[in-house]
Amino acid sequence: MEIRLGGAWISRTTLRDCIPRGALLKVITAGALLALAACAPLPPANPGDTSANAETMSTVADLPNVPANPRVAAATQGRRLDSPLIKQVAPTGLSPLVVDLTVAPADVWTRIRRSFAVPNIDTPLVREWENFYASKPEYLQRTAQRAGKYLYYIIEEIDQRGMPSELALLPFVESSFDPWALSRSQASGLWQFVPATGRGYNLKQDWWRDERRDPIASTNAALDYLQYLFEFHGDWHLALASYNWGEGSVKRAIEKKAGQGMPTDYLSLDMPDETRNYVPKLQAIKNIIANPAKFSIVLPTIDNQPYFVTVTKSRNIDVKLAAQLAEMPLEEFKALNPSFNRGVILGRHEPTLILPADRIGVFEANLLAHNGELSSWHTHQMARGDTLASVAKQYRTSVATLRSANGLGPKSSVSAGDSLIVPVGAAAGEPAIIATAVPAAVRPVAARGAAAVGKKVHVRTHRVTKGDSLSSIAKRYDTTVDQLRALNRIKGSAVQMGKTLQIPGTDSRS
CATH class of the missing domain: 3.10.350.10 (LysM domain)
Incomplete structure (x- = not known):
């Protein structure tokens, strides 16, 4: 059987047999060593929305009856390549890139490019997101630097599961690779699990820890969830839409179109704007990573070795x-x-x-x-x-x-x-x-x-006094202005004296 990779059809046997792996550490490892990058502001939900308070992160919808250890679909296993030389058509339509699969990639970006397997989409919305991200090279640079701590581990897990390497780029869209990222719907971590879905995938959340922020535990949970969604739909675009919107919602959208005798692919479904933008965002990031020079982007080097x-x-x-x-x-x-x-x-x-x-x-x-x-x-x-x-x-x-x-x-x-x-x-x-x-x-x-169960949750608050600012309050409680804004639904930078603010670190629903 053959699969399509970056526009080329290639046989599906073993890539790993072609790539020496003896040097890999027999410990849980991740990413290339990079200096810790400062947290970057996240992009708005829509390309035209540049307001400071724009919703910046997608969330994993609450999923009823999610199995704690969903069965891995047979279709997602063993998806590997054996051609020593393959020709990949760049997403930009430029000259094909010749990739020698007998040589281990020197950096993580090359490794990711080799295993692209999600079918490309080419729509005006993808072009808009390409232009948006390309217009913010500093943001992409900071996000890629943060990613350097985690990408090696993520792509290792993806390779071992035989999943498409595009999934390693999903935290670009979800959290800008910030493990502290917190959305207004209380989604948290690199992969933005909401509390209920996190619990469904055995991510511990208690007074001592929140494993939705754990780079290892959350990555494994996210890949389990994505494998489950792919098995549910048999289509990666629909699986990604379900990660954002919930597979129940996507299923109902499919049934509605099917009942009308209309196509039921991702691009044909009626869905919220956030989900409509979700896959085009990932496609835009994929296109930029595939050919950064075309977009005048310089990616930081991330060595293909443990961080x-x-x-x-x-x-x-x-x-x-x-x-x-x-x-x-x-x-x-x-x-x-x-x-x-x-x-x-x-x-x-x-x-x-x-x-x-x-x-x-x-x-x-x-x-x-x-x-x-x-x-x-x-x-x-x-x-x-x-x-x-x-x-x-x-x-x-x-x-x-x-x-x-x-x-x-x-x-x-x-x-x-x-x-x-x-x-x-x-x-x-x-x-x-x-x-x-x-x-x-x-x-x-x-x-x-x-x-x-049922005990009262302790709530930490701060009453704004004269001279307080969001910046000074964030510094006092070792948090960020963005987190204060998100948790308290504050627009702009002004804060009213006498207002009681919820401080990150406690439950907003007492």
Whole structure:
């Protein structure tokens, strides 16, 4: 059997047999080593919409009855290539590109180009998005730099599953490769899972962590979801539309057209503007990655080698100490490990720490030489009759310190089964680091399974006073202006004195 790749028909057997892979590390790894890039503003939902408050991210629609481990479609397996030389027609219609498949790609971009397999669409909307992205080279550069930390891992997983490499570019559209990205519908992470769909794909969301932001867990969940959607529709354009709109909505749109005796392909369906733009956005990004010179875009080099490795811990460890042991900046550690909500990483979860590949040896050596405690925080499960005052007395600290460490407002209360982090020893008076973005519902881990269900979620708020600005508030709470705007539905940069703002890191639905 043959498949179509970039305009050329080629046989479908084994690409991997042609590419040496012995040098790959036998650890979970991802992307080429790049400097941590600053977060970039995201593009608006429509090419003509340049307002600061434009909706910037697509969301994964809530999906009822999604299997936690959907069966992989047979049609998505074993899709590989064996031709040592193939001719790919560039999406621009320029001269074909000759690709030697016997030589391992030196960079991730080349590797992605080799495995394009989603049929191209060529519509005016694609041209509009090409022009839009090409007019913002700085944005593309920053996004591509952020992608450098994750792309190697993503394309490795895609290759192992035999899926089209275009899917590795989907976070360009979803989140601009920002793992902290948070949409107004509470979709979060590189792949923008809403809470319910994340839970359906076993992404843990609780007081300690939100795995929708975990680069590894969320990538695996997203690819599982996309495989399920492809099996459901048998068409990648419809699968992508379903990722954005929900497969139930796409199915109904197909049935409506079929009932009218009309075509039921992606371009023929009636759908919301966001979904109508979704696949053209990805096609435009694909075209730019395929031929950046045509669009006067210079992509940063991303070597075809690991950016990160992982290590599993079974003991509590402070986020600050973990970064220090790896001898890396705290912000870079948090960028690689954005799923942790608290300043202490809970050992009983057996968490996976993500470290740059060149830091693992340093981390292990420093950990072996470290004689002190790994965490200056204790976890306390609230028992019946416990109060903040009684817990503070028990640990010789103050109620104010407990509130600060746990992100509790002055009127927030705690209940039996809730979890608190309590400073001990030298940490007294030092509040724990709170994750910069914890979208959606995060609840303390219950002491007895489902006992936490229905508990009140602690809401952290800030009342705007004279002299406050969105910038100063964002800096104070270690978040961003964009996240404050999105969570509080603020347009522009002005904020009214006396207004109470929801701070990222808590549930907006108390």
